[in-house]
Amino acid sequence: MVMTQYGIKYAVHIMTAHFGNLVAKVCETLLRKGPLTLRLLIRFTELTPSQVNNSLLILIQHNCVQAFTDVTEGEFGDAPKDDTLYLALFSNILHRMRFSKFVAIASQKLGQDKNCQELLEGLLQNGRLSMEQLVERAESSGRAGNHPISDVVHDSLFKLLNAHFVERCPAPEPTLSPKVEEPPPRKRGAKAAKISEVPETLEQRLIEAARPVEVLRFSMGDTNPEAEKSEHHSQISGQKRKHDDLEIAQDSGDADGPILWRANYDEFIRCLRHKACIEHVRSQFDDGVVNVLSAILEATRSSEKIVKTEITVPLSLDNIYEEVMKNEVGRSMTLDRVEASLAALGCPGMDDYKINLRRIIEQAQTDEVESIVLKRYGRDAYRMFRFLSKTGGLVETEKISDSSFVDKNEAPKILYRLWKDEYLYMEKVALTVPRHSLCLLWRVDRYNLWEHVLDEMYHASLNLQLRLAHEIEENKELLSLPKDNNNKPLVKKMHHFENVRNLLRSSLVKLDDALMLFHDF
Amino acid sequence: MRKSEGPSSLKRKRPDLGTKNSSGGALIGQEKVLYDLICSKQSMGICTFDMKRETKFAESVVTKSLKSLQTKGLIKIVQHYQNKGKKFYLSNDFEPAKELTGGNWYRDGELDKDYINTLKQVCARMIQRKKLMTIEGIVESFKQSGAFKVELSREQIEEIVNALVLDNQVMEVKSSGFGEFEFIPIGKICYKYCTQGGGLKGEPKTGAMASIPCGVCPRITYCTPNGIISPATCVYYTKWLDF
Numbered sequence: 001m002v003m004t005q006y007g008i009k010y011a012v013h014i015m016t017a018h019f020g021n022l023v024a025k026v027c028e029t030l031l032r033k034g035p036l037t038l039r040l041l042i043r044f045t046e047l048t049p050s051q052v053n054n055s056l057l058i059l060i061q062h063n064c065v066q067a068f069t070d071v072t073e074g075e076f077g078d079a080p081k082d083d084t085l086y087l088a089l090f091s092n093i094l095h096r097m098r099f100s101k102f103v104a105i106a107s108q109k110l111g112q113d114k115n116c117q118e119l120l121e122g123l124l125q126n127g128r129l130s131m132e133q134l135v136e137r138a139e140s141s142g143r144a145g146n147h148p149i150s151d152v153v154h155d156s157l158f159k160l161l162n163a164h165f166v167e168r169c170p171a172p173e174p175t176l177s178p179k180v181e182e183p184p185p186r187k188r189g190a191k192a193a194k195i196s197e198v199p200e201t202l203e204q205r206l207i208e209a210a211r212p213v214e215v216l217r218f219s220m221g222d223t224n225p226e227a228e229k230s231e232h233h234s235q236i237s238g239q240k241r242k243h244d245d246l247e248i249a250q251d252s253g254d255a256d257g258p259i260l261w262r263a264n265y266d267e268f269i270r271c272l273r274h275k276a277c278i279e280h281v282r283s284q285f286d287d288g289v290v291n292v293l294s295a296i297l298e299a300t301r302s303s304e305k306i307v308k309t310e311i312t313v314p315l316s317l318d319n320i321y322e323e324v325m326k327n328e329v330g331r332s333m334t335l336d337r338v339e340a341s342l343a344a345l346g347c348p349g350m351d352d353y354k355i356n357l358r359r360i361i362e363q364a365q366t367d368e369v370e371s372i373v374l375k376r377y378g379r380d381a382y383r384m385f386r387f388l389s390k391t392g393g394l395v396e397t398e399k400i401s402d403s404s405f406v407d408k409n410e411a412p413k414i415l416y417r418l419w420k421d422e423y424l425y426m427e428k429v430a431l432t433v434p435r436h437s438l439c440l441l442w443r444v445d446r447y448n449l450w451e452h453v454l455d456e457m458y459h460a461s462l463n464l465q466l467r468l469a470h471e472i473e474e475n476k477e478l479l480s481l482p483k484d485n486n487n488k489p490l491v492k493k494m495h496h497f498e499n500v501r502n503l504l505r506s507s508l509v510k511l512d513d514a515l516m517l518f519h520d521f
Numbered sequence: 522m523r524k525s526e527g528p529s530s531l532k533r534k535r536p537d538l539g540t541k542n543s544s545g546g547a548l549i550g551q552e553k554v555l556y557d558l559i560c561s562k563q564s565m566g567i568c569t570f571d572m573k574r575e576t577k578f579a580e581s582v583v584t585k586s587l588k589s590l591q592t593k594g595l596i597k598i599v600q601h602y603q604n605k606g607k608k609f610y611l612s613n614d615f616e617p618a619k620e621l622t623g624g625n626w627y628r629d630g631e632l633d634k635d636y637i638n639t640l641k642q643v644c645a646r647m648i649q650r651k652k653l654m655t656i657e658g659i660v661e662s663f664k665q666s667g668a669f670k671v672e673l674s675r676e677q678i679e680e681i682v683n684a685l686v687l688d689n690q691v692m693e694v695k696s697s698g699f700g701e702f703e704f705i706p707i708g709k710i711c712y713k714y715c716t717q718g719g720g721l722k723g724e725p726k727t728g729a730m731a732s733i734p735c736g737v738c739p740r741i742t743y744c745t746p747n748g749i750i751s752p753a754t755c756v757y758y759t760k761w762l763d764f
């Protein structure tokens with residue numbers, strides 16, 4: 001899904017809140033104009049070179065920008081030119097709003113391991129850290145008990161890597177082939193050996209090209225902090241490499257410096273996607289079906305290569321049953337019930353069972369959109385919209401009102417409102433038989449509508465944030481008051497403010513789930 | 522739909538009345554021409570404008586003749602459902618067509634919502650009680666219930682069930698032959714009562730967007746961070762946060 005106008009505004013708001021105006025300005029320029037060279041970036045932002053440079057350093061450090069070498073064919077037989085370009089990573093910017101969700105997932109999956117949690121939090125807050133820096137952080141926080149701190153950090157990192165919650169940082173500046181436009185990209189970088197799908201957008205291609213090979217991506221390598229330290233020092237002088245404008249300590253998995261680690265957003269998004277599938281199924285079926293789906297997702301997780309897995313790998317009934325039995329709630333299920341649950345999940349399988357996750361996600365998206373239609377336009381509109389959604393094609397007004405029991409005098413008005421707000425697509429057809437008249441045909445145009453709804457969601461998220469900031473600003477003085485106050489009206493006011501804040505915050509969290517549903521899943 | 526008359530809108534009561542009126546006297550002159558014209562339009566009827574155009578009679582003649590035909594009980598007036606001012610004249614032998622009345626479920630030019638809602642409620646309760654039903658089962662239940670004087674056709678009951686599906690009160694599912702579908706042939710469409718939304722009566726779950734002011738805001742396109750309509754000054758928010 002593309003980034004929309006409000007998507008950009010929302011992203012810029014997040015960046016401003018986290019890193020201030022300068023960084024946000026650089027980021028906004030990159031989001032709006034696409035990948036730029038440093039020279040152009042300076043020109044467009046009208047900032048000083050050092051301001052832009054520093055902003056880029058921060059953006060790269062926090063995984064919001066990726067640099068790459070773009071090779072263009074030389075003109076008139078000249079040698080090919082290579083430029084360093086910077087691309088803003090829109091999704092990663094939005095992920096900043098999800099850090100607490102990521103931490104919750106990791107701590108749930110890793111059995112509430114405090115050390116792991118702390119390490120992960122460190123990475124999320126700082127973007128990228130080396131082993132040495134991780135150890136330093138742990139030392140300053142003074143945890144770890146009797147064990148040597150470096151061992152504890154080492155163990156935690158190992159666990160996080162194993163679970164794929166942390167990864168090696170991507171190559172600082174991969175090279176992209178000259179023909180950016182052409183769909184099947186020719187990979188120059190040897191690191192892109194394993195490609196599970198043909199990436200479509202520049203962003204995806206770039207991420208793919210920069211990513212360390214799978215084996216390296218989640219392996220510790222020799223990250224002995226001592227060895228690393230000496231290696232690091234010996235490398236510092238050699239760090240000014242081919243691009244002067246890239247005076248950035250953005251080294252990562254390559255041999256140029258210490259290995260840098262970062263949180264692997266993909267894995268968290270994958271987990272959240274699974275969770276969303278399960279939640280959606282829970283809203284329709286009983287616990288049995290939920291159990292079976294969870295078991296299948298658990299069993300097929302390791303074979304998922306991409307975040308947006310469409311269909312799970314086939315499993316036999318025995319495999320599924322075995323997996324269901326691992327879970328305490330599942331143990332009460334009979335084989336029959338498992339089979340019935342699979343049928344409810346729409347598994348046509350006889351020997352092999354696969355779940356169409358894409359369909360579940362689409363259904364959840366549809367539910368979200370329909371619920372907006374119901375609230376905003378009423379029940380008649382809801383029925384007509386659902387009718388059109390189910391039918392899929394163009395339908396004339398009369399047929400719609402007949403099938404959805406909406407008064408024929410009302411139906412055109414409601415349909416018109418939906419069309420005006422871009423919730424429906426309309427086509428006019430001039431009829432000559434039986435008499436000259438204009439016939440209106442309506443359709444739900446999923447692709448465009450989804451984009452429109454997503455844009456409204458970004459807008460709404462931004463508004464929630466702004467309102468929250470406004471409420472906090474308005475009630476600043478309440479925050480500084482002591483909690484044990486005898487002034488009754490004041491206490492009441494404090495309570496109210498507390499509730500307002502909680503409501504706005506929880507709404508933001510929920511809305512962000514919906515954003516992911518449309519943008520990331 | 523008229524509850525007392527059943528669903529058929531094209532019922533022909535007295536097929537061979539011809540040009541005679543009920544008292545046996547033949548119609549004459551312009552009255553006969555007009556009556557024949559009206560009859561020829563069958564269930565679609567005709568409006569005075571078209572009558573004048575087709576017969577070339579003067580307005581006063583048409584008005585007078587129509588009045589007379591009406592007093593003789595030969596014709597009736599039907600209002601068009603979309604254009605209440607527009608009157609159509611029909612022979613008393615015909616029931617007005619769907620194009621005039623709006624269809625089976627219309628009554629005096631308006632969708633008979635009360636009647637439909639009652640039917641929907643009854644139907645939803647049936648499905649809720651049985652948990653899972655086929656369309657045949659529902660038709661049978663309607664028959665047995667005897668709650669309605671008029672017998673509903675299978676098509677009409679299907680329409681009602683489909684409306685419940687569109688309302689998301691009832692779910693359409695295919696029988697798998699397993700579990701709850703044990704006695705239903707595989708692949709057969711069944712209807713199941715939706716229990717989502719925390720068991721609220723058929724209320725679909727409110728999504729994340731629909732639970733905040735902006736999600737249902739009619740002015741979202743005009744709302745900007747520092748504009749006249751802005752989140753900081755928004756009245757919808759103020760109302761929402763006033764608890």
Ligand code: SF4
Pocket residue numbers: 463734735736738739740741742744745750751752753755756757758
């Ligand atoms: S902030 Fe208020 S005016 Fe703006 S979109 Fe939201 S509800 Fe509407």
